[in-house]
Amino acid sequence: MDELSQVMQVRREKLDELRSRGIEPYAYNFDSSTTAVQASESFATAEEGGRLDEGGDGESVRLAGRIVSWRGHGKSAFAHIEDGSGSIQLYLKKDVLGDESFDTLDLIDLGDWIGIEGVLFRTRTGESTVRVTNWTLLSKSLRPLPFGKVEVDADTGERTYHSGFSDQETRYRQRYADLAVHPEVRDVFRTRAHIIREIRTFLDDEGFLEVETPALQPLYGGATARPFVTRHNTLDRTMYLRIADELYLKRLVVGGLDRVYEITKDFRNEGVDRSHNPEFTMAEWYQAFSDYEDQMELVERMMVQVVDRVTGTRTLPFGDHDISVEPPFRRIRLVDSLSEALDADVDDLSDDDLRDRAEALSIPELDGAGRGKLIDKLFGELVEPGLIQPTFVLDHPKELSPLAKEKRGEPHLTERFEMYLAGMEIFNAFSELNDPLDQRERFQAQMGLRAAGDDEAQQLDEDYLRALEYGMPPTGGVGLGVDRLVMVMTNQPSIRDVILFPTLRDTE
């Protein structure tokens, strides 16, 4: 404890001093009559309605919050406290509080939680404020929060930080401190919750049933990715954290639950970057008797409804771009878009031609890549980064899509779409493959790739094939990367900014 910094040492001493004065620094509860924002609003309403007294005072209020700023003036002080709704200014005067109560304020610091009682009024600079008549300490802060000085633009409400808390690493590792000093970070996560709520509401209203499927699986599937591997001791068996919900949800469609969805975490043992976290939130839904065309229409309706309800606008600022969420979204066939980018019809190019093109662009990792993989690589390099506005990319090569039905009339393709926003894949959908014999062949092809060293190729799942053999109706299915959608809708540059506790390395 002799390692404590000077600042923390001082706070411990204040804690002791409070106790020696008979003040308990960690209270049990506090009954508030209002919130910071409600108090300001109701004061403004009373003011407009002429319901203030002769002295300009409004009603009495009780509220609790964290002290986020302090301006002492000898025998008076101004402070702001912040609660879940926002912040409100306090005015503390010695002649109102009395000597003992006012002098005890010397033991209060930024970051402390207090409960106050007082009367609303408006200062001569125009800010609605509580003239505090009583205050009580609710929790003493022993570690200084990294509050910067905040300049709030009176017109725009925009916050400018001076000497603030900007170290990304510490902000992610100590998200509690990041949240405590950055109201706008709290807002991102409120918006995230709202987005997920609206996705759920949309699917509920469309007649989908929310279900829960295993996160801990004896076999993993439904996507091409490496899994996290773990072990069940009693069963003495290797198990995997799910990389997708797909195969379980489609089993449910076989069972007659013909519209199902799940919003949950998936886990992929892959790299970490601006748009990838090892655990991430996926929404998946499956709708019997629909195909991918139907699902494109559904995705458009969902996007518009969610964006309308959450943001109230259809233009989303994202970095340097303005993204217009106005249906119908652009639709391009993957092969056509690539033909355009290559200035040559892909169908006229041989595998060797494609490989030459890829090598000319110095695209790495081409060893053993088949035609589908080459097309995918070239698409990823030439087309994908430009897909800023909402765009459906259609009809992927069959070898890339082992769970999707063949494209009608073009058996080398599949009925699949990916919807891109801001250069990121947000939705991925198929007309689901429901022919059990075809599915078995596709799995076997994947096993071939696996044997050849592709550890992301999908595994043959006999139980899933058995389910398909019982009969799955024609079904359209969609996966939605929730975190990425939240990034776009909250204009955050990294997936870590929309995940409360992103995966980081240990610091020991």
Next chain:
RNA sequence: GACCCGGUAGCUCAGUUGGCAGAGCAACUGACUUUUAAUCAGUAGGUCGUGGGUUCGAGCCCCACCCGGGUCACCA
């Protein structure tokens, strides 16, 4: 996994050819009863990411490692 940039006071950052460790904010003491990046005067606060090495002397140079950010690869 590769490359680039970074890690110095609670926070944000300076730190010259290698020569006593600096500022602003926060803290502390004092002044101040309508301020709001409050103001004014003063005081204190440091294993310079970790471990080695070179040197009379290392925040600075060399080696290794840890952590983060960015770019790329993989992937949603």
